[in-house]
Amino acid sequence: MEKLTIKTAPIEGQKPGTSGLRKKTRVFMEPHFLENFVQSIWNGIGGAAGKTFVVGGDGRYFNDRAIQVILRMAAASGAARVIVGQGGILSTPAASNLIRKRATDGGIILSASHNPGGIDEDFGIKFNTPNGGPASEDVTGQIFEATTVISQYEILEAQDVDLGAIGTTMLGAMEVEVVDPVADYAALMEELFDFDAIAALFAGGFTLRFDAMHAVTGPYATAILEDRLGAPKGSVLNGVPSPDFGGGHPDPNPIWAKPLVDLVMGENAPDFAAASDGDGDRNMILGRGVYVTPSDSLAVLAANAHLAPGYKAGLAGVARSMPTSGAVDRVAEALSIESFETPTGWKFFGNLLDAGRATLCGEESAGTGSDHVREKDGLWAVLLWLNILAVTKSSVKDLLDAHWARFGRNYYTRHDYEAVENDRANALMDGLRGRLATLPGQSFAAGTVTMADEFAYDDPVDGSRSEGQGIRILFEGGNRIVFRLSGTGTVGATIRVYLEGVESDPAKLNQVAEDALAPVIATAEEIAGIKAHTGRDAPDVKT
Numbered sequence: 001m002e003k004l005t006i007k008t009a010p011i012e013g014q015k016p017g018t019s020g021l022r023k024k025t026r027v028f029m030e031p032h033f034l035e036n037f038v039q040s041i042w043n044g045i046g047g048a049a050g051k052t053f054v055v056g057g058d059g060r061y062f063n064d065r066a067i068q069v070i071l072r073m074a075a076a077s078g079a080a081r082v083i084v085g086q087g088g089i090l091s092t093p094a095a096s097n098l099i100r101k102r103a104t105d106g107g108i109i110l111s112a113s114h115n116p117g118g119i120d121e122d123f124g125i126k127f128n129t130p131n132g133g134p135a136s137e138d139v140t141g142q143i144f145e146a147t148t149v150i151s152q153y154e155i156l157e158a159q160d161v162d163l164g165a166i167g168t169t170m171l172g173a174m175e176v177e178v179v180d181p182v183a184d185y186a187a188l189m190e191e192l193f194d195f196d197a198i199a200a201l202f203a204g205g206f207t208l209r210f211d212a213m214h215a216v217t218g219p220y221a222t223a224i225l226e227d228r229l230g231a232p233k234g235s236v237l238n239g240v241p242s243p244d245f246g247g248g249h250p251d252p253n254p255i256w257a258k259p260l261v262d263l264v265m266g267e268n269a270p271d272f273a274a275a276s277d278g279d280g281d282r283n284m285i286l287g288r289g290v291y292v293t294p295s296d297s298l299a300v301l302a303a304n305a306h307l308a309p310g311y312k313a314g315l316a317g318v319a320r321s322m323p324t325s326g327a328v329d330r331v332a333e334a335l336s337i338e339s340f341e342t343p344t345g346w347k348f349f350g351n352l353l354d355a356g357r358a359t360l361c362g363e364e365s366a367g368t369g370s371d372h373v374r375e376k377d378g379l380w381a382v383l384l385w386l387n388i389l390a391v392t393k394s395s396v397k398d399l400l401d402a403h404w405a406r407f408g409r410n411y412y413t414r415h416d417y418e419a420v421e422n423d424r425a426n427a428l429m430d431g432l433r434g435r436l437a438t439l440p441g442q443s444f445a446a447g448t449v450t451m452a453d454e455f456a457y458d459d460p461v462d463g464s465r466s467e468g469q470g471i472r473i474l475f476e477g478g479n480r481i482v483f484r485l486s487g488t489g490t491v492g493a494t495i496r497v498y499l500e501g502v503e504s505d506p507a508k509l510n511q512v513a514e515d516a517l518a519p520v521i522a523t524a525e526e527i528a529g530i531k532a533h534t535g536r537d538a539p540d541v542k543t
């Protein structure tokens with residue numbers, strides 16, 4: 001097998017965003033695009049020689065080709081071993097677990113998460129560090145630097161490695177170990193949760209629907225929920241992964257998982273329903289007649305986690321991304337534990353988890369997780385909910401009502417304006433920046449502004465500072481509006497407007513969020529001039 005050194009030159013646009021490098025699949029398929037980035041990962045982390053990596057992805061279009069390239073490049077750069085999920089498949093949390101459990105030097109995850117897949121859709125690649133988590137801004141910065149000066153990459157000339165059979169083969173001098181993608185992850189879940197209690201729930205007739213959205217969690221959910229815990233066959237929907245996710249948009253929210261929401265709101269609703277995304281790290285939680293917002297889910301899980309064996313000692317602390325509602329903060333206060341507010345993106349939780357300062361973390365974008373891995377974890381959230389329901393013998397609706405009665409309710413909605421021209425989106429944000437100093441003291445339908453700033457985060461563990469993390473406007477009484485631009489889109493800019501209000505009046509805890517937040521929504525428009533800037537009458541997506 002010959003090692004080839006291929007001349008190349010830097011390619012524009014290889015700067016990783018909120019979660020790795022995401023582009024249209026066809027961009028990744030262009031000559032040298034993937035190879036440049038992979039070589040830059042090796043260059044950015046001080047080389048691949050002698051190292052062990054985990055590689056896997058969510059099975060989307062180009063996953064299989066990209067993995068073969070990565071294997072040949074790892075071998076050419078002297079890596080000792082690559083651990084790959086069978087068929088090239090690993091959910092993001094399962095990859096994080098393997099990176100940690102096998103004490104590796106990190107891993108490469110191929111996914112564009114909840115973005116659609118296919119030759120005309122999205123692809124992505126990201127590097128996770130030995131702690132199992134997404135590379136820090138520091139490391140992604142070094143990788144990006146490497147992409148701007150690259151002049152050559154190394155790749156082995158070789159046949160494809162057979163990833164269909166579990167076992168170890170050689171690629172040049174490198175070992176390729178193909179593992180069952182589900183086994184280690186399922187074992188970890190069994191350590192954390194009371195599987196017998198959950199199995200007893202199903203044996204008692206409790207009904208569940210889990211929508212895998214034709215994405216990576218299909219095999220995981222089938223193995224754990226149906227085969228191990230005894231949920232009846234057919235409880236997992238759309239459980240066979242496909243390279244284009246059945247032509248769908250594998251994002252577990254009320255828009256893209258609408259059939260599931262309709263199911264729980266209908267006459268034959270199951271007791272519990274959930275969905276996960278393309279790579280298995282997001283979750284949506286539903287109960288009969290009720291949708292649980294991700295921010296509420298985080299708060300409910302924080303308040304009840306001690307009911308599951310893995311968390312019976314209690315939580316060290318909790319962390320949420322800044323745009324996530326403050327519901328979990330009040331739980332932390334009641335539990336007398338620390339709560340942290342971090343910028344958007346799971347990578348910011350890594351230090352807090354590593355330092356043992358946070359046990360549970362979450363984002364309003366349907367991400368929840370704990371210190372069991374260093375990624376958010378969709379099925380983990382489902383199992384923790386099931387464990388809590390099994391112990392409390394409560395319905396989802398009753399648990400949520402009791403939670404709001406005790407802590408108050410944070411009404412929450414997010415309005416997204418997608419594929420806005422970059423100039424127009426930047427003009428909206430610049431306009432807001434220009435008004436920050438004068439907003440405090442001004443009164444709007446949402447109340448009087450108490451504070452307005454552009455969020456910056458000082459990491460309490462390593463002291464690093466991250467600026468420009470979204471514009472916050474806080475109002476007297478707890479209303480809040482946040483504006484930020486997405487860092488994961490592949491076309492134009494996506495403006496996200498996060499709208500929140502706090503209610504503790506027992507008579508007002510069961511409103512429709514969009515109604516309860518009408519004054520906040522109107523104020524966002526008044527302050528930012530969204531319609532004028534975007535030329536849009538309404539958001540593309542409300543979640």
Ligand code: G1P
Pocket residue numbers: 018019113321344345346363364365367485486487488489496
């Ligand atoms: C989005 C979410 C963010 C999440 C990220 C990766 O990023 O908002 O919470 O961590 O996807 O799943 P954004 O597009 O807003 O930058």
Ligand code: ZN
Pocket residue numbers: 092112113114277278279280281282
């Ligand atoms: Zn994801």
